[in-house]
Amino acid sequence: xxxKLLMGNEAIALGAIRAGVRVVTGYPGTPSSxxxxxxxxxxxxxQIYVEWSVNEKAALEVAAGAAYSGARALxxxxxVGLNVASDPLMSLNYVGVKGGLVLVVADDPGPISSQTEQDxxxxxxxxxxxxxxxxxxEEAYEMAAYAFAHSERYGRPVxxxxxxxxxxxxxxxxxxxxxxxxxxxxxxxxxxxxxFPKLVYExxxxxxxxxxRARVEFSNMSHNFYTGGNAAGKKxxxxxxxxxxxxxxxxxxDECKLLKISTxxxxxxxxxxxxxxxxxxxxxxxxxxVxxxxxxRLCGVNGxxxxxxxxxxxxxxxxxxxxxxIVANAVSAFLGNAKTVSPDGAPEPPRLPVRxxxxxxxxxxxxxxxxxKEAVKGTPAVFSGDIGCYTLGNxxxxxMVDTCLCMGAGVTVAQGxxxxxxxxxxFAFIGDSTFFHSGITGIVNAVYNQTDIIVAVxxxxxxxxxxxxxxxxxxxxxxxxxxxxxxxEKVVRALGVSEVYKADPLDQKAAKEAVRGAAAQxxxxxxxxxxxxxxxxxxxxxxxxxxxxxxxxxxTLCVKKLGCPAVSMESRKAYITPGLCAGCGLCAGVCxxxxxxxxxxxxxx
Amino acid sequence: MFNCMIAGVGGQGTVLAxxxxxxxxxxxxxxxxxxxTIGMAQRGGSVVSHVRVGAExxxxxxxxxxxxxxxxxxxxxxxxxxxxxSKGGLMVVCENAVKPASGALGGNxxxxxxxxxxxxxxxxxxxxxxxxxxxxxxxxxLNVALLGIAAGSGKFPFEAGAFEEALQQMINPRFLExxxxxxxxxxxxxxxx
Numbered sequence: 001x002x003x004k005l006l007m008g009n010e011a012i013a014l015g016a017i018r019a020g021v022r023v024v025t026g027y028p029g030t031p032s033s034x035x036x037x038x039x040x041x042x043x044x045x046x047q048i049y050v051e052w053s054v055n056e057k058a059a060l061e062v063a064a065g066a067a068y069s070g071a072r073a074l075x076x077x078x079x080v081g082l083n084v085a086s087d088p089l090m091s092l093n094y095v096g097v098k099g100g101l102v103l104v105v106a107d108d109p110g111p112i113s114s115q116t117e118q119d120x121x122x123x124x125x126x127x128x129x130x131x132x133x134x135x136x137x138e139e140a141y142e143m144a145a146y147a148f149a150h151s152e153r154y155g156r157p158v159x160x161x162x163x164x165x166x167x168x169x170x171x172x173x174x175x176x177x178x179x180x181x182x183x184x185x186x187x188x189x190x191x192x193x194x195x196f197p198k199l200v201y202e203x204x205x206x207x208x209x210x211x212x213r214a215r216v217e218f219s220n221m222s223h224n225f226y227t228g229g230n231a232a233g234k235k236x237x238x239x240x241x242x243x244x245x246x247x248x249x250x251x252x253x254d255e256c257k258l259l260k261i262s263t264x265x266x267x268x269x270x271x272x273x274x275x276x277x278x279x280x281x282x283x284x285x286x287x288x289x290v291x292x293x294x295x296x297r298l299c300g301v302n303g304x305x306x307x308x309x310x311x312x313x314x315x316x317x318x319x320x321x322x323x324x325x326i327v328a329n330a331v332s333a334f335l336g337n338a339k340t341v342s343p344d345g346a347p348e349p350p351r352l353p354v355r356x357x358x359x360x361x362x363x364x365x366x367x368x369x370x371x372x373k374e375a376v377k378g379t380p381a382v383f384s385g386d387i388g389c390y391t392l393g394n395x396x397x398x399x400m401v402d403t404c405l406c407m408g409a410g411v412t413v414a415q416g417x418x419x420x421x422x423x424x425x426x427f428a429f430i431g432d433s434t435f436f437h438s439g440i441t442g443i444v445n446a447v448y449n450q451t452d453i454i455v456a457v458x459x460x461x462x463x464x465x466x467x468x469x470x471x472x473x474x475x476x477x478x479x480x481x482x483x484x485x486x487x488x489e490k491v492v493r494a495l496g497v498s499e500v501y502k503a504d505p506l507d508q509k510a511a512k513e514a515v516r517g518a519a520a521q522x523x524x525x526x527x528x529x530x531x532x533x534x535x536x537x538x539x540x541x542x543x544x545x546x547x548x549x550x551x552x553x554x555x556t557l558c559v560k561k562l563g564c565p566a567v568s569m570e571s572r573k574a575y576i577t578p579g580l581c582a583g584c585g586l587c588a589g590v591c592x593x594x595x596x597x598x599x600x601x602x603x604x605x
Numbered sequence: 606m607f608n609c610m611i612a613g614v615g616g617q618g619t620v621l622a623x624x625x626x627x628x629x630x631x632x633x634x635x636x637x638x639x640x641x642t643i644g645m646a647q648r649g650g651s652v653v654s655h656v657r658v659g660a661e662x663x664x665x666x667x668x669x670x671x672x673x674x675x676x677x678x679x680x681x682x683x684x685x686x687x688x689x690x691s692k693g694g695l696m697v698v699c700e701n702a703v704k705p706a707s708g709a710l711g712g713n714x715x716x717x718x719x720x721x722x723x724x725x726x727x728x729x730x731x732x733x734x735x736x737x738x739x740x741x742x743x744x745x746x747l748n749v750a751l752l753g754i755a756a757g758s759g760k761f762p763f764e765a766g767a768f769e770e771a772l773q774q775m776i777n778p779r780f781l782e783x784x785x786x787x788x789x790x791x792x793x794x795x796x797x798x
Contacts, residue, residue: 323666
């Protein structure tokens with residue numbers, strides 16, 4: 001068998017293909033996006049139906065239909081995406097499935113690229129689902145197939161929950177032979193597919209019984225185990241996810257008992273064997289104290305006197321990502337070993353620059369924000385933001401995002417703000433993919449309730465932040481086809497918005513005029529800023545810009561107004577870094593000395 | 606176990622460099638594990654790639670003071686991640702600064718010379734390289750050129766030829782030639798010095 005270098009997300013995708021997945025749906029979200037993309041890349045002969053759905057709720061419902069028909073289906077999303085999909089998920093568990101249905105829900109401790117540090121293991125407990133928690137890409141690969149088999153054995157959806165360090169780490173993964181593909185039997189009509197209170201009660205009882213059965217089964221599952229059974233001490237460590245790898249790295253063979261937990265529900269029988277003879281247990285896990293609470297429960301129920309140390313006792317941090325150092329220090333303090341990490345006597349380093357994430361050089365969002373900012377200068381205004389690259393518009397010097405909550409919330413939060421301050425201009429910025437995901441409902445709400453807001457749609461023809469995925473506005477599908485592009489303008493007009501202003505934000509004059517036009521009206525107005533993401537323009541680059549040092553007065557306006565990473569000051573003159581400039585020309589427009597020139601000749605004002 | 610960390614700024618191509626190391630290592634019978642920064646932080650933020658090569662590797666992340674090799678695509682990022690370099694470890698650093706976008710807004714700028722002086726004072730095994738000399742017009746090949754220097758040092762537990770094979774496999778044929786040239790340039794530069 002061959003070994004392949006796979007990123008965790010690729011491993012999950014290939015694991016699902018190996019298990020004969022027939023339908024794959026999802027909505028992009030870091031750190032989960034590469035799972036669906038990898039399936040699409042490896043979809044030889046188009047045997048698997050793959051789609052980016054409009055949002056996570058739609059994705060899960062499409063997959064549910066396929067699973068009702070007996071097909072194996074995979075749904076991918078990030079942790080906050082599960083909040084959107086929670087409505088179908090909660091009742092889908094009661095209804096059940098015929099073909100295996102696996103939700104890949106990627107958690108993001110840190111967080112590195114998310115708006116919460118929620119723990120999907122808790123969600124599985126709440127929704128009464130089985131969940132598999134891999135600690136490496138190798139395990140993720142094996143668990144994908146296991147998860148489908150489990151889902152079919154129990155007739156319930158299950159969750160595979162990697163974290164960022166599994167999703168975005170590569171490993172040498174042993175590729176196993178494909179599991180025989182079966183043809184889905186197809187949908188069979190039955191009362192079981194229609195949820196009714198009586199059915200809910202009966203199924204609730206069944207689900208509770210199944211969870212008890214799964215606890216027993218998971219005690220014998222190969223990814224739940226403990227090592228160091230012959231260790232003499234009275235101390236043990238329990239770990240899950242990537243924290244298990246950090247513990248392993250800091251533990252000598254058989255130094256103490258080490259319990260590895262990879263499932264919800266908890267493998268009680270296995271953990272009881274592990275606890276036997278122990279006086280103290282340290283728990284290493286990220287996000288919520290899930291393993292810790294289960295051990296506390298087991299000790300209480302069984303009258304075991306072992307102390308369980310972890311997040312609740314202050315032995316492990318309650319928030320943020322675990323690092324090898326946090327785990328190493330906790331393990332050595334627990335075992336009474338000398339600290340492994342010793343601070344060296346290196347001299348104090350010079351002050352380091354802070355590097356917050358920024359909009360790319362040439363990003364059309366910068367132009368849109370700048371146009372709005374300039375056009376309404378002096379008028380009181382609140383700028384509600386949303387989820388996407390354009391959240392980065394909050395940074396100085398643009399400072400154009402006053403709120404950001406969750407997908408689609410900008411349009412609706414602006415309405416609440418407007419009710420409390422009708423004399424102020426209320427802008428809601430929303431990207432094209434977010435518009436389709438959950439922005440339309442908010443616009444309907446605004447039109448219906450006659451709110452005074454300006455919705456600025458930043459249409460860059462892609463889902464940029466997560467790596468340029470297509471969406472309904474692009475019409476590109478993951479099956480290689482092209483469907484009718486859904487026009488945002490036609491959608492908002494159909495919703496009853498009559499004031500629609502369209503402009504290319506890189507044409508600042510037209511863009512500012514559009515903003516002024518919208519600001520002068522009442523009711524729901526839509527500003528449509530259309531210009532493609534620069535990541536889509538590779539290969540058809542525009543001429544770059546450069547500074548004429550003779551003309552540059554060193555006024556710094558180009559730097560201070562735009563915050564473009566390509567423009568900086570060098571020896572009191574503006575300087576454009578050649579490799580970074582994307583040729584948008586925005587800086588040329590703000591230069592009062594006309595010192596910024598296009599290498600293609602001429603000047604863009 | 607051999608640990609290599611790559612430090613840079615989002616967009617400099619650290620992820621490809623780490624994949625090339627992992628692929629080269631695997632082609633010589635090693636196991637590899639990497640950890641990357643992908644997502645919001647990539648947009649001009651500090652990024653690191655951890656690459657670990659060996660028979661049995663648990664953590665994808667290198668512990669502090671554990672890197673045998675630190676390749677810094679940028680001086681300040683080299684200083685930022687210096688805590689990962691092991692005692693006696695080798696550091697390869699590109700001299701050219703990537704200034705933070707907010708730099709000119711006041712206070713948040715820095716002097717590459719000061720960073721390099723600090724590195725020279727603190728790192729006994731240090732190679733500095735001029736990015737413009739290395740990559741010339743093709744700034745996008747800086748990652749591969751720096752990898753070439755590191756490969757030329759003989760620090761990796763496998764020979765430089767493994768990288769050439771990895772380049773053949775992983776680089777788009779359209780850009781292969783210029784990347785091979787960048788790699789060889791880096792490798793020879795080590796040999797000359």
